[in-house]
Amino acid sequence: MAKKVYSFDEICRDIVAKKFLPVYVLMGEEPFFMDQITDLLIDNVLDESEKDFNQIIMYGADTDATSIINAARRFPMMSNYQLIVVREAQLVRDIELLSNYVKKPLSSTVLVINYKYKNLDRRKALAAAADTSGVLFESKKIPDYKMPAFIVSLMQQRSISIDMKASQMLSDFLGNDLSRLNKELDKLIILMPEKGLKRITPEMIEENIGISKEYNNFELIKALATKDILKANRIIQYFEKNSKNNPIQITLSVLFNYFSNLLICYYTKDRSETGLMTALGLRGTFQVKDYILGLKSYSAMKVFNLINEIRITDAKSKGVESNSISDADLLKELLYKILH
Template sequence: MAKQELTCDDILKELRAKQYRPIYYLMGEESYYIDLIADYITDNVLSETEKEFNLSVVYGADIDVATIINAAKRYPMMSEYQVVIVKEAQAVRNMEELTYYLQKPLNSTILVICHKHGTLDRRKKLAAEVDKIGVLFESKKIKETQLPAFITSYMKRKGLDVEPKAAAMLADFVGTDLSRLTGELEKLIITLPSGQKRITPEQIEQNIGISKDYNNFELRNALVEKDVLKANKIIKYFEENPKTNPIQMTLSLLFSFYSNLMLAYYAPDRSEPGIANMLGLRTPWQARDYVAAMRKYSGVKTMQVVGEIRYADAKSKGVGNSSMSDADILRELVFKILH
């Protein structure tokens, strides 16, 4: 039976219970979860006094595997544990040699390897050794469709509610960079009036500068509803505010939505729960827009729309286009989607 992989929440739960492993190999494309776990270990395993002698933070570009092993083999001073954090570990050459240390690690050392923008080859011995005695955690990029749920969950842990439209606006504006997204959420928390426990679209508009009526989320809604007037008003607003509404962000969101709409047509169950399950959405309400869009767009039309978005993306990058502005490209695309 395959060993079940621990999630970030599983790892943090263990750490809060003071259940420590000899090694945490944190890897993957999403830096946010790697930093979250490493920072928790850095901040909480040792007291401030213990950190003075027992916390080592090194960077991959400045060291080799021998340096890591030597640091890990040291015994703690006046403490039960020592913590060794290796940041930017993807720059360390011959990391496979760490296997020799892991065959007989010190139980008093907590070694944290932060390997960003890539992963360890799971077929090699090092991955097997890490998995045997410690934590091998892959931090994967979150999907755009999962962002509203991430925002809602993050704020819930802070004791706050987020209106669905507000969560969608933020997801649309920031995208899948979780470090930036959580930074924006923390800014929102600071600006909330005393006693207020709910984030509204108005707060997003006032404090982050996203128009609650003219943004990619509202453009997508206008296209789902086939509201020609509203869609063109939004494009006009985008044309007048190009810096806050770059065409690449708009095309990325539209491509994601209509690509998922294509997948929704293959769902055995086309109810909201069925489509949510097909698309990997956390809650059925996130599938409502897809259900609504399926009433307006046939499968064939959706396929054509995906092709038109690709074509518009190429034109926005200068392929086959020498004169059209971004606003004109978007205006032409919206016309083709709606007709």
């Protein structure tokens, strides 16, 4: 069987269409996508009436390869399939022995192996066998700068629209913690009909999640892009008064991503809106405008130096040669260097 690289969307579409493969090896640093695929298989492979006899959930710390293989080689009872889910499979010490089954799996068994927070060695037998007989899916962390577009896409899958600024606010506040993001989005979705809303807005996020629509990292970048000193300082002062919801590490990450991307813009031949969007992998025109403005406000050498200053501030915020300087003072010092 020819190998195929399956995307998350392709896997989900096939599962919903009842096109099941005998083996799903799900691995990688991001548990969110693995959990989504596993839950989708649990919802679609078997009817509720078939699950008592044909669905087995196993845990890596409590099982071994031989037990998993023996379960997988059974035939379903009064059903076309049996579903076996191995959670926390990275704790199965002899997991490579599963390759003996995965090389020739039963078509009536759907075996799901959740190998979280790390990857199987692709050079070894299990990964190679899964890549041939089923799905070998690597669940990767989404880079912070791609999170706003991902949030929009995630909501589109649920047939719900979200304001681009609202998407950026969530991204800045939650980073790329997808499990936490999903919980916050579920909360907002439940509230939408109660408030008579058809779109998730910045006001809704401010009211229900506690992120200010005026004083946040998204607005800080806009202020820095135009060197709006007054607005930038007001935002930093707000962060100081509301430090719990505005930790310095998130702000530094946002600043690092912005100025790193701005440096890329200087090495991009096509500096048109479309050219910069392509170079930076952006999907929304609202994002690229801050880079176009930044190119006018900062020289390439200034940007290069600022990236180093952000790294130094990050180290100081973690206690490296900081002399007990507060996070607020570190941020004020960095802001001065950026704007002057």
